Amino acid sequence: SGTLYIVATPIGNLQDITQRALAIFSQVDLIAAEDTRHSGLLLSHYGIKKPFFALHDHNEQQKADVLVEKLQQGSNIALISDAGTPLISDPGFHLVRKCRQADIKVVPLPGACAAITALCASGIASDRFCFEGFLPAKSKARRDKLENLSEEDRTLIFYESTHRILDTLADIEMLMGAERYVVLAREITKTWETICGDQVGNLLKWLAQDNNRTKGEMVLIIEGKPKLETEQWDPKAIKALQLISQELP
Ligand code: SAM
Numbered sequence: 022s023g024t025l026y027i028v029a030t031p032i033g034n035l036q037d038i039t040q041r042a043l044a045i046f047s048q049v050d051l052i053a054a055e056d057t058r059h060s061g062l063l064l065s066h067y068g069i070k071k072p073f074f075a076l077h078d079h080n081e082q083q084k085a086d087v088l089v090e091k092l093q094q095g096s097n098i099a100l101i102s103d104a105g106t107p108l109i110s111d112p113g114f115h116l117v118r119k120c121r122q123a124d125i126k127v128v129p130l131p132g133a134c135a136a137i138t139a140l141c142a143s144g145i146a147s148d149r150f151c152f153e154g155f156l157p158a159k160s161k162a163r164r165d166k167l168e169n170l171s172e173e174d175r176t177l178i179f180y181e182s183t184h185r186i187l188d189t190l191a192d193i194e195m196l197m198g199a200e201r202y203v204v205l206a207r208e209i210t211k212t213w214e215t216i217c218g219d220q221v222g223n224l225l226k227w228l229a230q231d232n233n234r235t236k237g238e239m240v241l242i243i244e245g246k247p248k249l250e251t252e253q254w255d256p257k258a259i260k261a262l263q264l265i266s267q268e269l270p
Pocket residue numbers: 032033102104105106107108109110111133134135136179180181182206207208209210211238239240
Protein backbone atom coordinates (compact mmCIF):
# COMPACT_ATOMS: atom_id res chain seq x y z
CA SER A 22 0.00 0.00 0.00
CA GLY A 23 0.92 3.67 -0.28
CA THR A 24 2.17 6.03 2.42
CA LEU A 25 0.36 8.80 4.27
CA TYR A 26 2.58 11.83 4.84
CA ILE A 27 1.56 14.31 7.56
CA VAL A 28 3.03 17.58 6.35
CA ALA A 29 3.30 20.81 8.34
CA THR A 30 2.88 24.04 6.37
CA PRO A 31 3.69 27.66 7.37
CA ILE A 32 1.59 29.60 9.92
CA GLY A 33 2.05 32.90 8.09
CA ASN A 34 5.48 33.31 6.58
CA LEU A 35 5.60 31.27 3.37
CA GLN A 36 9.35 30.82 3.71
CA ASP A 37 8.71 28.49 6.64
CA ILE A 38 8.03 25.53 4.35
CA THR A 39 10.64 22.77 4.49
CA GLN A 40 12.56 21.43 1.51
CA ARG A 41 11.32 17.99 2.42
CA ALA A 42 7.67 19.16 2.38
CA LEU A 43 8.12 20.53 -1.15
CA ALA A 44 9.77 17.29 -2.29
CA ILE A 45 6.92 15.19 -0.87
CA PHE A 46 4.24 17.44 -2.42
CA SER A 47 5.74 16.86 -5.84
CA GLN A 48 5.93 13.08 -5.28
CA VAL A 49 2.47 12.26 -3.91
CA ASP A 50 -0.61 11.39 -5.97
CA LEU A 51 -3.06 13.35 -3.87
CA ILE A 52 -3.12 16.10 -1.24
CA ALA A 53 -5.79 15.90 1.46
CA ALA A 54 -6.59 19.38 2.79
CA GLU A 55 -9.21 21.22 4.84
CA ASP A 56 -9.87 24.10 2.50
CA THR A 57 -8.84 23.01 -0.97
CA ARG A 58 -9.04 26.53 -2.39
CA HIS A 59 -6.82 27.96 0.34
CA SER A 60 -4.34 25.09 -0.02
CA GLY A 61 -4.42 25.40 -3.81
CA LEU A 62 -3.23 28.99 -3.49
CA LEU A 63 -0.54 28.00 -0.98
CA LEU A 64 0.84 25.21 -3.16
CA SER A 65 0.66 27.25 -6.36
CA HIS A 66 2.92 29.74 -4.58
CA TYR A 67 5.52 26.95 -4.51
CA GLY A 68 4.75 25.98 -8.12
CA ILE A 69 2.99 22.72 -7.18
CA LYS A 70 -0.17 21.52 -8.86
CA LYS A 71 -1.76 18.34 -7.52
CA PRO A 72 -5.23 16.86 -7.16
CA PHE A 73 -6.88 17.78 -3.84
CA PHE A 74 -9.22 15.88 -1.58
CA ALA A 75 -11.32 17.75 1.03
CA LEU A 76 -11.06 16.53 4.61
CA HIS A 77 -12.93 18.60 7.20
CA ASP A 78 -13.56 18.22 10.90
CA HIS A 79 -17.24 17.45 10.22
CA ASN A 80 -16.73 14.80 7.51
CA GLU A 81 -13.38 13.35 8.54
CA GLN A 82 -14.70 10.02 9.84
CA GLN A 83 -16.33 9.03 6.51
CA LYS A 84 -13.78 10.67 4.26
CA ALA A 85 -10.98 8.93 6.11
CA ASP A 86 -12.36 5.57 4.93
CA VAL A 87 -12.15 6.75 1.31
CA LEU A 88 -8.55 7.85 1.83
CA VAL A 89 -7.61 4.56 3.53
CA GLU A 90 -8.99 2.72 0.50
CA LYS A 91 -6.94 4.88 -1.87
CA LEU A 92 -3.82 4.23 0.24
CA GLN A 93 -4.53 0.49 0.20
CA GLN A 94 -4.74 0.68 -3.57
CA GLY A 95 -1.24 2.14 -3.61
CA SER A 96 -1.75 5.91 -3.69
CA ASN A 97 0.66 8.12 -1.78
CA ILE A 98 -1.14 10.92 0.01
CA ALA A 99 0.00 14.07 1.83
CA LEU A 100 -2.23 15.48 4.56
CA ILE A 101 -1.99 19.22 5.20
CA SER A 102 -4.14 21.69 7.12
CA ASP A 103 -4.82 25.38 6.46
CA ALA A 104 -1.75 26.30 8.49
CA GLY A 105 0.80 24.65 10.72
CA THR A 106 0.83 21.04 11.81
CA PRO A 107 -2.14 18.81 10.91
CA LEU A 108 -3.98 17.20 13.89
CA ILE A 109 -3.01 20.04 16.22
CA SER A 110 -6.46 21.67 16.66
CA ASP A 111 -6.99 20.54 13.07
CA PRO A 112 -8.36 17.44 11.27
CA GLY A 113 -6.32 14.29 10.77
CA PHE A 114 -6.56 12.26 13.96
CA HIS A 115 -9.19 9.80 12.68
CA LEU A 116 -7.35 9.34 9.41
CA VAL A 117 -4.02 8.62 11.12
CA ARG A 118 -5.65 6.25 13.57
CA LYS A 119 -7.38 4.33 10.79
CA CYS A 120 -4.17 4.15 8.77
CA ARG A 121 -2.20 2.78 11.70
CA GLN A 122 -4.92 0.22 12.40
CA ALA A 123 -4.81 -0.83 8.74
CA ASP A 124 -1.02 -1.10 8.83
CA ILE A 125 -0.55 1.75 6.39
CA LYS A 126 2.74 3.57 6.77
CA VAL A 127 2.37 7.07 8.30
CA VAL A 128 5.32 9.43 7.88
CA PRO A 129 5.34 12.78 9.73
CA LEU A 130 7.11 15.81 8.26
CA PRO A 131 7.77 18.35 11.04
CA GLY A 132 7.38 22.07 10.61
CA ALA A 133 5.57 25.12 11.97
CA CYS A 134 3.15 24.83 14.89
CA ALA A 135 1.77 28.03 16.42
CA ALA A 136 1.70 26.66 19.99
CA ILE A 137 5.34 25.59 20.04
CA THR A 138 6.54 28.66 18.14
CA ALA A 139 4.79 30.96 20.63
CA LEU A 140 6.05 29.03 23.65
CA CYS A 141 9.65 29.34 22.46
CA ALA A 142 9.48 33.14 22.49
CA SER A 143 7.28 33.57 25.57
CA GLY A 144 9.88 33.51 28.30
CA ILE A 145 7.53 31.24 30.27
CA ALA A 146 8.82 27.86 31.47
CA SER A 147 9.07 25.52 28.48
CA ASP A 148 10.25 22.36 30.25
CA ARG A 149 6.74 21.19 31.13
CA PHE A 150 3.58 22.43 29.48
CA CYS A 151 -0.04 21.52 28.71
CA PHE A 152 -1.51 22.32 25.33
CA GLU A 153 -5.25 22.88 25.70
CA GLY A 154 -6.20 23.98 22.16
CA PHE A 155 -9.27 26.25 21.98
CA LEU A 156 -11.22 26.98 25.15
CA PRO A 157 -14.98 26.31 24.99
CA ALA A 158 -16.91 29.15 23.31
CA LYS A 159 -19.64 29.33 25.96
CA SER A 160 -18.64 31.35 29.00
CA LYS A 161 -19.85 28.87 31.66
CA ALA A 162 -17.90 26.00 30.09
CA ARG A 163 -14.86 28.23 29.60
CA ARG A 164 -14.85 29.29 33.25
CA ASP A 165 -15.23 25.70 34.43
CA LYS A 166 -12.28 24.70 32.31
CA LEU A 167 -10.12 27.57 33.54
CA GLU A 168 -11.11 26.86 37.12
CA ASN A 169 -10.03 23.23 36.70
CA LEU A 170 -6.71 24.42 35.36
CA SER A 171 -6.14 27.13 37.94
CA GLU A 172 -3.99 24.91 40.21
CA GLU A 173 -1.94 23.44 37.35
CA ASP A 174 1.74 24.19 37.87
CA ARG A 175 2.79 23.46 34.28
CA THR A 176 2.70 26.18 31.62
CA LEU A 177 -0.71 26.35 29.86
CA ILE A 178 -1.01 26.99 26.12
CA PHE A 179 -4.26 27.93 24.34
CA TYR A 180 -5.37 28.96 20.89
CA GLU A 181 -7.66 31.96 21.17
CA SER A 182 -9.70 34.14 18.84
CA THR A 183 -9.81 37.86 18.43
CA HIS A 184 -13.52 37.91 19.48
CA ARG A 185 -13.01 36.17 22.78
CA ILE A 186 -9.58 37.15 24.01
CA LEU A 187 -10.72 39.96 26.33
CA ASP A 188 -13.44 37.79 27.92
CA THR A 189 -10.96 34.97 28.37
CA LEU A 190 -8.39 37.22 30.03
CA ALA A 191 -11.11 38.61 32.32
CA ASP A 192 -11.99 35.03 33.32
CA ILE A 193 -8.32 34.23 33.95
CA GLU A 194 -8.03 37.34 36.12
CA MET A 195 -11.10 36.26 38.10
CA LEU A 196 -10.15 32.59 38.48
CA MET A 197 -6.36 32.69 38.71
CA GLY A 198 -5.81 36.16 40.15
CA ALA A 199 -4.78 39.48 38.55
CA GLU A 200 -1.12 38.72 39.17
CA ARG A 201 -0.89 35.54 37.09
CA TYR A 202 1.68 36.12 34.34
CA VAL A 203 0.46 35.60 30.76
CA VAL A 204 1.88 36.10 27.27
CA LEU A 205 -0.13 36.86 24.15
CA ALA A 206 1.66 35.91 20.92
CA ARG A 207 -0.14 37.44 17.98
CA GLU A 208 0.34 37.07 14.22
CA ILE A 209 3.49 35.00 14.69
CA THR A 210 5.80 34.98 11.64
CA LYS A 211 3.63 37.66 9.98
CA THR A 212 4.07 41.40 9.46
CA TRP A 213 2.33 42.43 12.69
CA GLU A 214 3.91 39.82 14.92
CA THR A 215 3.65 40.96 18.56
CA ILE A 216 4.53 39.04 21.66
CA CYS A 217 3.61 40.77 24.89
CA GLY A 218 3.61 39.52 28.43
CA ASP A 219 2.43 40.95 31.73
CA GLN A 220 0.37 40.12 34.77
CA VAL A 221 -3.09 39.33 33.42
CA GLY A 222 -4.72 42.33 35.12
CA ASN A 223 -2.26 44.75 33.48
CA LEU A 224 -2.33 43.05 30.10
CA LEU A 225 -6.13 43.14 30.02
CA LYS A 226 -6.18 46.89 30.71
CA TRP A 227 -3.56 47.56 28.03
CA LEU A 228 -5.26 45.41 25.38
CA ALA A 229 -8.69 46.94 26.05
CA GLN A 230 -7.31 50.40 25.17
CA ASP A 231 -6.85 49.66 21.48
CA ASN A 232 -8.69 47.24 19.15
CA ASN A 233 -5.57 46.71 17.07
CA ARG A 234 -3.87 45.02 20.02
CA THR A 235 -6.25 42.05 19.87
CA LYS A 236 -6.52 41.61 16.10
CA GLY A 237 -5.42 38.58 14.14
CA GLU A 238 -4.44 35.06 15.13
CA MET A 239 -3.17 34.45 18.63
CA VAL A 240 -1.74 32.02 21.11
CA LEU A 241 -2.25 32.61 24.82
CA ILE A 242 0.28 31.26 27.28
CA ILE A 243 -0.33 31.22 31.03
CA GLU A 244 2.39 30.66 33.56
CA GLY A 245 1.69 27.65 35.76
CA LYS A 246 0.58 28.34 39.31
CA PRO A 247 3.67 29.42 41.21
CA LYS A 248 4.50 26.99 44.00
CA LEU A 249 4.16 28.36 47.52
CA GLU A 250 7.53 28.87 49.10
CA THR A 251 6.87 26.12 51.67
CA GLU A 252 6.10 23.60 48.88
CA GLN A 253 9.57 24.20 47.49
CA TRP A 254 11.26 23.19 50.74
CA ASP A 255 12.78 19.80 51.01
CA PRO A 256 10.27 17.57 52.91
CA LYS A 257 13.16 16.21 55.01
CA ALA A 258 14.09 19.74 56.07
CA ILE A 259 10.46 20.45 57.04
CA LYS A 260 10.39 17.24 59.12
CA ALA A 261 13.65 18.18 60.84
CA LEU A 262 12.31 21.66 61.65
CA GLN A 263 9.16 20.14 63.12
CA LEU A 264 11.25 17.82 65.31
CA ILE A 265 13.51 20.64 66.46
CA SER A 266 10.58 22.94 67.22
CA GLN A 267 9.08 20.24 69.50
CA GLU A 268 12.26 20.31 71.58
CA LEU A 269 12.39 24.09 71.83
CA PRO A 270 11.10 25.73 75.02
N1 SAM B 1 -2.56 23.29 13.27
C1 SAM B 1 -2.23 24.67 13.58
C2 SAM B 1 -0.86 24.71 14.26
O1 SAM B 1 -0.09 23.77 14.12
O2 SAM B 1 -0.54 25.71 14.90
C3 SAM B 1 -3.31 25.34 14.41
C4 SAM B 1 -4.66 25.33 13.77
S1 SAM B 1 -5.90 26.15 14.67
C5 SAM B 1 -7.34 25.80 13.72
C6 SAM B 1 -5.66 27.85 14.30
C7 SAM B 1 -5.26 28.67 15.53
O3 SAM B 1 -3.85 28.57 15.71
C8 SAM B 1 -5.52 30.15 15.40
O4 SAM B 1 -6.86 30.47 15.75
C9 SAM B 1 -4.54 30.73 16.38
O5 SAM B 1 -5.01 30.60 17.70
C10 SAM B 1 -3.35 29.79 16.17
N2 SAM B 1 -2.45 30.34 15.15
C11 SAM B 1 -2.29 29.89 13.88
N3 SAM B 1 -1.39 30.65 13.23
C12 SAM B 1 -0.98 31.60 14.09
C13 SAM B 1 -0.06 32.69 14.02
N4 SAM B 1 0.59 32.95 12.91
N5 SAM B 1 0.10 33.46 15.11
C14 SAM B 1 -0.56 33.20 16.26
N6 SAM B 1 -1.44 32.19 16.38
C15 SAM B 1 -1.64 31.40 15.32
